Amino acid sequence: MSKRDYYEVLGVSKTSSEAEIKKAYRKKAIQFHPDKNPGDKQAEENFKEAAEAYEILSHPEKRQRYDQYGHAGVGGAAGGGFGGAGMSMEDIFSHFGDIFGGGGSFFGGGFGGGGRSSRRVNRGSNLRVKVKLTLKEIAEGVEKKIKVKKYVECKSCNGSGAKDGSSFSTCSSCNGSGHVTRIQNTILGQMQTSSTCPTCNGEGKIITNKCTSCAGEGIVRDEEVITINIPAGVAEGMQLSVSGRGNAARRGGVNGDLLILIQEEEHPELVRDENDLLYNLFISIPDSILGTAVEIPTIESKVKVKIDNGTQPGKILRLRGKGLPDVNGYGRGDLLVKINVWIPNNVSKEEKKILEKLQASESFTPKPSIHDKSFFKKVRNFFD
Template structure:
């Protein structure tokens, strides 16, 4: 089981964004590779801290994590996990200020003389899923148009910033000498410029290509949830890090079933005769059709609970239930003979309402449904 993100950073669930940032900075400095050369355990802790910070520093991701745990971001390469060193240094280098050599991470492009590496832009797509897909999990193959470095394109070190990606200027002011660093306008911060452009590429040596991406979607996802496929966004020029593919889940409505969290609801209509005599009915579930038994004397509004026939919990806590709502259908049009029959039954004691203890009220049924 993965370690809790709050425990990794040593903060409470009520910690502010400033406290989370401060805790991450402390952990990352403690386990930074420059301070722990060759220490694989420290490197692992360094990655864990970055993974935790990536989620807890983002309000949307933090809300999903608080609700669904690690499962909100996992399943075939999704989520906050799987960060490598390039990801960490690219995204969070500015947090460290002068902690390492006056500009962040030594040897990884944010100070210490290393070459700056930029990350390509993310791509966003929306995937429509049926209720059956959500219940069982599904592998999707999606065609994505992404920017890639064109074949034959080569790069060289930017002469303006000497590969740093930043231009440093020193100014004399009334307060003394002030040093500022800005993104290099020549290379856009990558530290690289095009040396030779491949055929059909743009000014940065990039071209758009269509690629089929395999996406493994875990069971139990919810509408609006966003999953991440690392490294399947746009590539960055000059050997930078590829962006990510962000996959937004859209749940399509089902003709018969209504979702309520992990539970499903089904409206079953039966006739007076079936309610009085009993019957069996075939109904839809997300795993196929099942036949259920309607006992003689079943009252309208009765709820039949089919255990574990709902949606699997994304946290791995089993599955929800299928709640079948029995509705006795009252005919609107009666023949002369039918009217005469019901007229005779008006005074029949078997047709007089006589609710028993097991015939719960509407409010009791609602209470049971949500218990």
């Protein structure tokens, strides 16, 4: 099932400011919040969809990649789920502080849920890796297995940080809530503020006997082999995101993301120009005059192309559909072949006599021609 456009999900335009996007998300979150819609699965899906859209559009880099490449640039395709596709409800509620100024529930328990705990959810940091791809891999899409050094869950304590997995006590400062409330007297009256508990760092519990393998952190440094599926048509500098495959979080929180920076390996014969491929073909003077058949390299194999007699230097042959696929699925580029006539630097005496006779012939007198302006517009930076 294809994803809806993130701007459409939040009901905003592509030119909307960060403040407008934040306001639109707040409105959607209130409308579809699970506390307000108990048991409504569709409302819960809409709630998650709005959170995913906000996660992308509120982040300048992610929004830029989404505007340029669509869902393929920030997620959706494969490899464990890109972008925000893997968001859990805990992950969503952990980000509510900057939107609603408090915990996951902003209805005060008035909609049947009794309020949600505002305990802090730890989040692992993101990892960034570079992946080099050949043009063939870019054209077809590819599955890659990469070895990554990262923080993973401690096996000795299953990520809890406690030696026997149950060595915890409720934090006495916040009574297990993860936050402390203070009431201050001001000229406007009493003001109530809520903040993360400094004793337990918002976790609501204290480890009484730490795991010796991870020193109570719940994570250790290790290597992991990760399989990622890269969609066809990606480009140099494009960044993909695999949700939840970054560093593990301390004591059972939400894992970070794995960011994949695409790099292209240089092809020995073909040059990429967006979704088109460019190739310089050199033929001899006789072949240019009399015509010939030549083999042209493509990504998959070689194809035979006919060169008509009297072909002029600079002519462009277009092999339709022999370029690269669009990353968003909008067709495929072409292979553009520029004809160049090879002029030898040295000739023999016999060849020189033949050329001198040809030089005197009317057939070899240059005729004025009109340049193909569309060609110069297309490949002005490549074939100079």
